[in-house]
Amino acid sequence: DAGVIQSPRHEVTEMGQEVTLRCKPISGHDYLFWYRQTMMRGLELLIYFNNNVPIDDSGMPEDRFSAKMPNASFSTLKIQPSEPRDSAVYFCASSFVRPSYNSPLHFGNGTRLTVT
Amino acid sequence: AQKVTQAQTEISVVEKEDVTLDCVYETRDTTYYLFWYKQPPSGELVFLIRRNSFDEQNEISGRYSWNFQKSTSSFNFTITASQVVDSAVYFCALGGGFKTIFGAGTRLFVKA
Numbered sequence: 324d325a326g327v328i329q330s331p332r333h334e335v336t337e338m339g340q341e342v343t344l345r346c347k348p349i350s351g352h353d354y355l356f357w358y359r360q361t362m363m364r365g366l367e368l369l370i371y372f373n374n375n376v377p378i379d380d381s382g383m384p385e386d387r388f389s390a391k392m393p394n395a396s397f398s399t400l401k402i403q404p405s406e407p408r409d410s411a412v413y414f415c416a417s418s419f420v421r422p423s424y425n426s427p428l429h430f431g432n433g434t435r436l437t438v439t
Numbered sequence: 440a441q442k443v444t445q446a447q448t449e450i451s452v453v454e455k456e457d458v459t460l461d462c463v464y465e466t467r468d469t470t471y472y473l474f475w476y477k478q479p480p481s482g483e484l485v486f487l488i489r490r491n492s493f494d495e496q497n498e499i500s501g502r503y504s505w506n507f508q509k510s511t512s513s514f515n516f517t518i519t520a521s522q523v524v525d526s527a528v529y530f531c532a533l534g535g536g537f538k539t540i541f542g543a544g545t546r547l548f549v550k551a
Contacts, residue, residue, distance in 0.1 A: 366530065366544075368539070430476075431483075
Protein backbone atom coordinates (compact mmCIF):
# COMPACT_ATOMS: atom_id res chain seq x y z
CA ASP A 324 0.00 0.00 0.00
CA ALA A 325 1.44 3.36 -1.00
CA GLY A 326 1.98 5.82 1.79
CA VAL A 327 1.05 9.48 1.88
CA ILE A 328 2.48 11.16 -1.19
CA GLN A 329 3.50 14.80 -1.19
CA SER A 330 4.79 16.94 -4.00
CA PRO A 331 7.04 18.65 -4.64
CA ARG A 332 9.79 17.47 -2.29
CA HIS A 333 11.54 20.80 -2.53
CA GLU A 334 10.24 24.20 -3.56
CA VAL A 335 12.27 27.37 -3.86
CA THR A 336 10.40 30.53 -4.70
CA GLU A 337 10.72 34.26 -4.44
CA MET A 338 8.83 36.37 -1.97
CA GLY A 339 5.43 37.35 -3.29
CA GLN A 340 4.96 34.29 -5.45
CA GLU A 341 2.15 31.80 -5.02
CA VAL A 342 3.10 28.36 -3.74
CA THR A 343 0.97 25.24 -3.95
CA LEU A 344 1.80 22.10 -2.03
CA ARG A 345 0.06 18.83 -2.87
CA CYS A 346 -0.87 15.73 -0.94
CA LYS A 347 -2.38 12.36 -1.72
CA PRO A 348 -3.48 10.56 1.45
CA ILE A 349 -3.56 6.83 1.99
CA SER A 350 -6.61 5.30 0.38
CA GLY A 351 -9.33 4.68 2.95
CA HIS A 352 -8.08 7.25 5.40
CA ASP A 353 -10.79 9.79 6.17
CA TYR A 354 -8.71 12.35 8.04
CA LEU A 355 -6.07 14.55 6.48
CA PHE A 356 -3.78 16.92 8.35
CA TRP A 357 -1.32 19.62 7.30
CA TYR A 358 1.58 20.29 9.67
CA ARG A 359 4.43 22.77 9.45
CA GLN A 360 7.84 22.11 10.98
CA THR A 361 10.33 24.83 11.85
CA MET A 362 13.26 24.96 14.23
CA MET A 363 11.63 27.70 16.26
CA ARG A 364 8.11 26.34 16.56
CA GLY A 365 8.52 22.61 16.03
CA LEU A 366 5.61 20.69 14.52
CA GLU A 367 2.47 22.80 14.28
CA LEU A 368 -0.93 21.62 13.12
CA LEU A 369 -2.24 24.02 10.49
CA ILE A 370 -5.54 22.47 9.44
CA TYR A 371 -7.29 19.14 9.23
CA PHE A 372 -10.08 17.64 7.17
CA ASN A 373 -12.58 14.89 7.82
CA ASN A 374 -14.21 13.31 4.78
CA ASN A 375 -12.91 16.21 2.66
CA VAL A 376 -14.48 18.86 4.91
CA PRO A 377 -12.22 21.30 6.78
CA ILE A 378 -12.85 20.83 10.49
CA ASP A 379 -10.34 23.06 12.24
CA ASP A 380 -8.18 25.68 10.57
CA SER A 381 -7.27 27.55 13.74
CA GLY A 382 -3.61 26.76 13.17
CA MET A 383 -3.45 28.47 9.80
CA PRO A 384 -1.17 31.42 10.47
CA GLU A 385 -2.67 34.02 8.19
CA ASP A 386 -5.14 34.62 5.42
CA ARG A 387 -2.29 34.09 3.01
CA PHE A 388 -2.65 30.37 3.75
CA SER A 389 -5.50 28.32 2.35
CA ALA A 390 -6.16 24.60 2.05
CA LYS A 391 -8.61 22.56 0.03
CA MET A 392 -9.58 18.95 -0.31
CA PRO A 393 -11.68 18.60 -3.46
CA ASN A 394 -11.88 14.81 -3.14
CA ALA A 395 -10.80 11.96 -0.89
CA SER A 396 -7.50 11.46 -2.68
CA PHE A 397 -6.15 14.97 -3.04
CA SER A 398 -5.46 18.05 -0.95
CA THR A 399 -3.60 21.29 -1.54
CA LEU A 400 -2.06 23.89 0.72
CA LYS A 401 -1.60 27.25 -0.93
CA ILE A 402 0.37 30.26 0.21
CA GLN A 403 -0.30 33.50 -1.61
CA PRO A 404 1.72 35.68 -1.44
CA SER A 405 4.62 33.79 0.07
CA GLU A 406 7.04 35.40 2.52
CA PRO A 407 10.51 34.35 3.73
CA ARG A 408 9.09 33.46 7.16
CA ASP A 409 6.99 30.78 5.48
CA SER A 410 10.15 28.79 4.85
CA ALA A 411 9.66 25.44 6.58
CA VAL A 412 8.98 21.78 5.97
CA TYR A 413 5.31 21.14 5.36
CA PHE A 414 3.99 17.69 6.16
CA CYS A 415 0.77 16.10 5.15
CA ALA A 416 -0.55 13.21 7.24
CA SER A 417 -3.59 10.97 7.06
CA SER A 418 -5.38 8.59 9.38
CA PHE A 419 -8.66 6.77 9.73
CA VAL A 420 -11.52 6.99 12.21
CA ARG A 421 -10.60 9.32 15.02
CA PRO A 422 -6.83 9.74 14.78
CA SER A 423 -6.14 10.30 18.42
CA TYR A 424 -8.14 7.32 19.54
CA ASN A 425 -7.48 4.85 16.82
CA SER A 426 -5.05 5.30 14.03
CA PRO A 427 -1.71 7.02 14.39
CA LEU A 428 -0.79 9.63 11.86
CA HIS A 429 0.85 8.45 8.66
CA PHE A 430 3.09 11.19 7.33
CA GLY A 431 4.28 12.01 3.86
CA ASN A 432 7.92 12.81 3.23
CA GLY A 433 7.26 16.51 3.48
CA THR A 434 7.84 19.50 1.20
CA ARG A 435 10.79 21.70 2.06
CA LEU A 436 9.79 25.25 1.14
CA THR A 437 12.33 28.01 0.83
CA VAL A 438 11.11 31.53 0.16
CA THR A 439 13.85 33.98 -0.77
CA ALA B 440 -4.51 23.03 27.91
CA GLN B 441 -2.58 20.15 26.46
CA LYS B 442 1.16 20.14 26.44
CA VAL B 443 4.05 17.79 25.78
CA THR B 444 7.47 18.50 27.24
CA GLN B 445 10.65 16.83 26.07
CA ALA B 446 13.22 18.46 28.29
CA GLN B 447 16.21 16.84 26.60
CA THR B 448 17.07 18.82 23.48
CA GLU B 449 20.02 16.68 22.43
CA ILE B 450 21.56 13.48 23.71
CA SER B 451 24.83 12.00 22.56
CA VAL B 452 25.81 8.41 23.35
CA VAL B 453 28.33 5.88 22.18
CA GLU B 454 27.10 2.84 20.33
CA LYS B 455 25.85 0.01 22.60
CA GLU B 456 24.95 2.37 25.41
CA ASP B 457 21.38 2.42 26.71
CA VAL B 458 19.56 5.73 26.44
CA THR B 459 16.25 6.99 27.81
CA LEU B 460 14.28 9.79 26.23
CA ASP B 461 11.95 11.59 28.61
CA CYS B 462 8.43 12.77 27.89
CA VAL B 463 6.06 14.55 30.25
CA TYR B 464 2.57 15.49 29.21
CA GLU B 465 -0.31 17.60 30.48
CA THR B 466 -3.96 17.03 29.73
CA ARG B 467 -7.31 17.29 31.45
CA ASP B 468 -8.81 14.56 29.29
CA THR B 469 -9.46 11.24 30.94
CA THR B 470 -9.11 9.41 27.66
CA TYR B 471 -6.13 10.16 25.52
CA TYR B 472 -3.37 8.55 23.47
CA LEU B 473 0.38 8.93 23.63
CA PHE B 474 2.70 8.35 20.71
CA TRP B 475 6.35 8.28 19.82
CA TYR B 476 7.57 9.15 16.34
CA LYS B 477 11.05 8.97 14.87
CA GLN B 478 12.44 11.46 12.36
CA PRO B 479 15.71 10.16 10.86
CA PRO B 480 18.08 12.47 8.97
CA SER B 481 16.17 11.74 5.76
CA GLY B 482 13.30 13.77 7.23
CA GLU B 483 10.28 11.51 7.22
CA LEU B 484 8.22 10.97 10.38
CA VAL B 485 7.82 7.34 11.35
CA PHE B 486 5.29 6.10 13.88
CA LEU B 487 6.81 3.92 16.62
CA ILE B 488 4.19 3.29 19.27
CA ARG B 489 0.75 4.27 20.54
CA ARG B 490 -0.48 3.86 24.10
CA ASN B 491 -3.94 4.72 25.42
CA SER B 492 -4.51 6.28 28.80
CA PHE B 493 -6.07 3.16 30.28
CA ASP B 494 -3.19 0.87 29.50
CA GLU B 495 -0.21 1.45 31.73
CA GLN B 496 1.54 -1.76 30.78
CA ASN B 497 5.07 -1.21 29.67
CA GLU B 498 5.90 -2.37 26.19
CA ILE B 499 9.02 -3.84 24.67
CA SER B 500 9.73 -4.17 20.98
CA GLY B 501 13.19 -5.47 20.26
CA ARG B 502 15.66 -2.91 21.58
CA TYR B 503 12.89 -0.38 22.22
CA SER B 504 10.85 -0.15 25.39
CA TRP B 505 8.34 2.33 26.71
CA ASN B 506 7.43 3.17 30.30
CA PHE B 507 4.05 4.83 30.81
CA GLN B 508 3.40 6.20 34.28
CA LYS B 509 0.12 8.00 34.66
CA SER B 510 0.94 9.08 38.23
CA THR B 511 3.80 11.21 36.95
CA SER B 512 2.29 11.95 33.51
CA SER B 513 5.32 10.48 31.84
CA PHE B 514 5.84 8.28 28.82
CA ASN B 515 9.54 7.56 28.55
CA PHE B 516 11.29 5.74 25.74
CA THR B 517 14.39 3.59 26.23
CA ILE B 518 16.68 2.29 23.52
CA THR B 519 18.84 -0.60 24.68
CA ALA B 520 22.23 -1.19 23.11
CA SER B 521 21.92 1.83 20.86
CA GLN B 522 23.13 1.71 17.26
CA VAL B 523 24.25 4.38 14.84
CA VAL B 524 21.03 3.87 12.89
CA ASP B 525 19.10 5.05 15.95
CA SER B 526 20.43 8.56 15.35
CA ALA B 527 17.35 10.68 14.75
CA VAL B 528 14.99 13.17 16.32
CA TYR B 529 12.38 11.50 18.46
CA PHE B 530 9.02 13.13 19.10
CA CYS B 531 6.59 12.36 21.85
CA ALA B 532 2.99 13.28 21.03
CA LEU B 533 -0.34 13.52 22.84
CA GLY B 534 -3.65 12.87 21.17
CA GLY B 535 -6.83 14.36 22.56
CA GLY B 536 -9.95 14.90 20.55
CA PHE B 537 -8.94 15.15 16.91
CA LYS B 538 -5.65 16.90 17.41
CA THR B 539 -2.21 15.48 18.03
CA ILE B 540 0.18 17.77 19.86
CA PHE B 541 3.90 17.16 19.48
CA GLY B 542 6.73 17.82 21.86
CA ALA B 543 9.76 19.76 20.66
CA GLY B 544 11.69 16.57 20.02
CA THR B 545 14.94 15.10 21.32
CA ARG B 546 17.83 14.78 18.90
CA LEU B 547 19.77 11.59 19.56
CA PHE B 548 23.31 11.16 18.28
CA VAL B 549 24.75 7.67 18.46
CA LYS B 550 28.47 7.61 17.78
CA ALA B 551 30.28 4.54 16.53
